[in-house]
């Protein structure tokens with residue numbers, strides 16, 4: 402067995418984190434692999450809030466964020482699952498090449514998709530690889546004696562962690578493999594929930610938008626809705642929008658498929674940045690007016706709800722125009 406060399410130095414996004422050893426690699430589907438990481442000397446790992454993610458440095462310099470699938474309570478290992486994205490930047494392919502005995506740098510777990518402490522029930526909705534953070538929520542809810550239910554949408558043969566979810570949730574798991582059955586189940590469950598239920602959605606952006614819009618139409622308040630976008634590799638190109646840079650007196654168009662960070666750099670504005678994937682926090686910008694479409698994994702739910710800052714490498718705008726303190 403060949404053990405891949407640890408990168409020479411940790412990327413700033415994982416600096417101050419941990420150096421862990423791959424202890425197990427197991428395929429979930431043809432394109433999803435689960436990777437278990439542990440401290441090489443067997444020490445316990447830092448606990449984490451359910452729904453947290455790790456930033457992992459793969460290969461040489463690249464970093465990516467992956468959701469942890471455990472409950473987060475007193476872990477001796479971390480498990481993440483990685484979808485292979487053939488046309489991506491290469492991160493998922495490098496992760497799929499990891500084997501037991503390899504060492505990687507990882508950040509400390511970071512929470513951006515935490516369960517609501519006041520929830521009396523957690524309704525979890527996931528598509529594809531989006532099951533990973535909601536599995537963490539379901540495990541933590543079971544540990545804490547709170548109920549949860551999961552609607553999991555996946556193409557036949559392409560579901561990840563299905564056996565674990567069946568064992569964990571029993572009849573509280575609904576599996577859907579077509580759009581019509583999903584819509585029926587979603588409507589039923591959104592309609593039947595009590596006021597203490599919180600909804601958590603993870604999957605592709607159009608899927609999440611559709612679920613959240615449906616919940617709002619049925620009267621769910623925003624405070625009970627939670628969602629987590631995937632990393633930048635899986636983000637769609639988004640809608641065009643305008644930015645008004647108040648201090649510079651500049652007004653710029655951000656076209657579809659071009660990031661706000663790229664647009665600012667093209668206009669001669671220098672913005673500190675490191676990962677360009679919404680995970681390191683370097684490219685934060687103050688927002689004066691307008692509602693950003695937060696697509697990063699750095700800001701907390703609370704910070705996202707305040708809408709006073711945004712990560713310009715991945716986030717866009719819900720409004721036609723944003724006003725920035727730049």
Ligand code: FES
Pocket residue numbers: 673674675676677678679680681682683684685697699712713714715
């Ligand atoms: S550059 Fe890392 S979050 Fe934007």
